[in-house]
Amino acid sequence: MTDRLSLDAHLNGLDVPAALKTVLATTAAACVDIRNVVSGGALVGALGASGAVNVQDEEQKKLDVIANDILTEALLACPVVAGVASEEMDTVQSATNPSGEYLVLFDPLDGSSNIDINAPVGTIVSVLKAPSATPVETDFLQAGHHQVAALYAVYGGQTMLVLTTRQGVAGFTLSSDGRWLMTHPDVTVPTHTKEFAINMSNQRHWAEPVQRYVAGCLAGADGPRGKNFNMRWVAAMVADVHRILMRGGVFLYPWDAREPNKPGKLRLMYEGNPMALLIEQAGGKATTDGVQSILDVIPTELHQRIPVALGSAAEVDQIVSA
Ligand code: FBP
Numbered sequence: 155m156t157d158r159l160s161l162d163a164h165l166n167g168l169d170v171p172a173a174l175k176t177v178l179a180t181t182a183a184a185c186v187d188i189r190n191v192v193s194g195g196a197l198v199g200a201l202g203a204s205g206a207v208n209v210q211d212e213e214q215k216k217l218d219v220i221a222n223d224i225l226t227e228a229l230l231a232c233p234v235v236a237g238v239a240s241e242e243m244d245t246v247q248s249a250t251n252p253s254g255e256y257l258v259l260f261d262p263l264d265g266s267s268n269i270d271i272n273a274p275v276g277t278i279v280s281v282l283k284a285p286s287a288t289p290v291e292t293d294f295l296q297a298g299h300h301q302v303a304a305l306y307a308v309y310g311g312q313t314m315l316v317l318t319t320r321q322g323v324a325g326f327t328l329s330s331d332g333r334w335l336m337t338h339p340d341v342t343v344p345t346h347t348k349e350f351a352i353n354m355s356n357q358r359h360w361a362e363p364v365q366r367y368v369a370g371c372l373a374g375a376d377g378p379r380g381k382n383f384n385m386r387w388v389a390a391m392v393a394d395v396h397r398i399l400m401r402g403g404v405f406l407y408p409w410d411a412r413e414p415n416k417p418g419k420l421r422l423m424y425e426g427n428p429m430a431l432l433i434e435q436a437g438g439k440a441t442t443d444g445v446q447s448i449l450d451v452i453p454t455e456l457h458q459r460i461p462v463a464l465g466s467a468a469e470v471d472q473i474v475s476a
Pocket residue numbers: 212241261263264265266267353389390391392407419420
């Protein structure tokens with residue numbers, strides 16, 4: 155078998171600061187630790203509810219807490235990390251590293267409703283420059299186009315890590331001896347697709363344009379689109395986005411009328427922004443409201459939510475014009 159490029163070798167070859175390479179290597183190693191707990195499941199007491207509710211007012215699973223603790227501990231101990239923010243923590247945590255240069259924001263365990271049924275879950279990470287070594291919450295509120303890196307790990311049939319430092323997108327597969335080896339050197343999203351991902355059970359609550367777009371897909375070859383579509387919904391953004399990066403498609407989690415004051419379910423800082431950067435770096439598009447790119451949204455709150463539509467560029471254009 156030919157020698158595959160390791161993640162460390164890939165990072166060393168990148169034209170990015172050594173400190174950023176350290177942050178990414180630390181994050182990737184923490185994802186291996188999370189993966190080991192995920193794969194242990196009931197055997198390691200990782201299933202079920204933790205009994206707590208997070209700042210999102212969502213029931214925390216045990217694995218949400220375990221994954222958050224693994225990432226937080228590893229990153230705050232990393233000398234070039236100035237602070238972290240997490241879906242699972244009310245406030246940001248500043249490190250005590252005088253050499254801190256980066257802010258790391260994450261959804262430590264994305265797809266929580268999949269944990270107990272052994273369906274895919276993952277970890278989503280966004281990296282920003284820190285204005286100082288002693289950051290406060292407002293330092294984290296940077297638009298997505300300021301991200302210096304984004305990655306996710308998907309814990310599925312294979313364990314994969316997909317990464318961008320704004321020089322394209324590369325994919326790595328975890329080997330049996332615990333090494334991230336490059337298997338997808340140049341990930342690109344096909345421009346066209348016949349596959350959409352949305353939670354159809356919310357259909358009656360969507361705004362009209364989303365209703366029109368999905369109805370066009372469902373009408374298939376006999377309808378205005380003139381072709382048949384397939385539908386997928388893994389209930390883990392990380393897995394749906396991974397599929398789109400591997401073979402194209404679109405993913406939508408739009409505003410809906412169930413909670414009209416909530417812009418959407420997904421969070422901007424550690425779900426929308428990192429996934430939008432990965433998708434756009436791979437040649438796709440990521441819009442929040444059909445007008446603005448997710449990456450141009452100016453954050454106002456750490457845990458703010460946004461509507462999301464991303465994936466194959468030509469299909470996102472169809473959503474926008476629906
Ligand atoms: P968590 O990060 O709490 O898991 O929530 C986000 C998420 O699980 C996404 O990964 C997924 O796309 C979506 O929620 C599924 O929502 P729903 O259960 O409404 O289909």
